[in-house]
Amino acid sequence: MTSGIRPYYASDGASAIHYDLITAQDRSLDGDIDLYAGLIPAGGSVLELGAGTGRIAIPLAERGFTVTGLDIAPSMLAQAEARRGALPDDVAARLRFVRGDMRSLALGQSFDAVIATFFTLAHVQPATAWKQVFAGIARHLRPGGRLAAHLPLVDKMIATPPAAGSLLFQTPTTDGDSLALIFVEQNYAAKSGRFDLTLDYVLGTATGDERSRSRERYTLFHGDPAPFAERAGLRPMGEPLPLGTSGAVHIFEKPAV
Numbered sequence: 001m002t003s004g005i006r007p008y009y010a011s012d013g014a015s016a017i018h019y020d021l022i023t024a025q026d027r028s029l030d031g032d033i034d035l036y037a038g039l040i041p042a043g044g045s046v047l048e049l050g051a052g053t054g055r056i057a058i059p060l061a062e063r064g065f066t067v068t069g070l071d072i073a074p075s076m077l078a079q080a081e082a083r084r085g086a087l088p089d090d091v092a093a094r095l096r097f098v099r100g101d102m103r104s105l106a107l108g109q110s111f112d113a114v115i116a117t118f119f120t121l122a123h124v125q126p127a128t129a130w131k132q133v134f135a136g137i138a139r140h141l142r143p144g145g146r147l148a149a150h151l152p153l154v155d156k157m158i159a160t161p162p163a164a165g166s167l168l169f170q171t172p173t174t175d176g177d178s179l180a181l182i183f184v185e186q187n188y189a190a191k192s193g194r195f196d197l198t199l200d201y202v203l204g205t206a207t208g209d210e211r212s213r214s215r216e217r218y219t220l221f222h223g224d225p226a227p228f229a230e231r232a233g234l235r236p237m238g239e240p241l242p243l244g245t246s247g248a249v250h251i252f253e254k255p256a257v
């Protein structure tokens, strides 16, 4: 960390450590598990790209699907594995987490569905990476299989930036401390489609003394998935479904042969 700013999901970063605490209270994700579950045939198989701590993968395995969760970040996978270890044996047996990069998928199997939830696909650049990502997805879908990708609506994300120093969110932590998210700055480069949001994660005591502060940068790329999906042989299934205030889920199908 040379700039003093960690990228999101770094091993020692607060965005990874407190991911579950924060997303559990993020109402913009309400309903996403049901939406993905509704796209997979009963008892079917699903590959989740960027599975993180297992927020989606675990409930899908609990609902009877066989789930492979792939992620690049050891910090997130370690939490996912810990949660898997606490599941009933039959659920844990339907679930595996693997370290990997969605830009070079080579799992040697095909799935009934591939899902990329909570803006995961937007962590890699459309211009340089989506061609490989979509080709990999198409190779890992069985004929008739579906891709669901939740992508940000950048116009909504940049519409009204908060003032620097604004408190965005505060919650007690499980060990009696308090976690606050403070807005530092955001930038959007329209030419490259790159959106950067810098936040301070501040841990403090219940009485307000600051214990630690981690400055972290969340980077997303804006892009239209349709041409990439089409080039990979996937066809759109209707219009994107709005999910949350600043995102939509794009659904594609690999035509049955």
Ligand SMILES: C[S@@+](CC[C@H](N)C(=O)[O-])C[C@H]1O[C@@H](n2cnc3c(N)ncnc32)[C@H](O)[C@@H]1O
Residues within 6 Å of the ligand: 009, 023, 049, 050, 051, 052, 053, 054, 055, 056, 070, 071, 072, 073, 076, 100, 101, 102, 103, 116, 117, 118, 119, 120, 123, 124
């Ligand atoms: C916003 S989290 C989503 C986690 C989970 N899918 C959910 O909905 O809660 C994005 C995840 O994508 C992962 N990720 C980012 N780039 C990746 C890549 N190139 N390959 C695989 N995973 C990646 C990050 O490590 C992170 O865990």
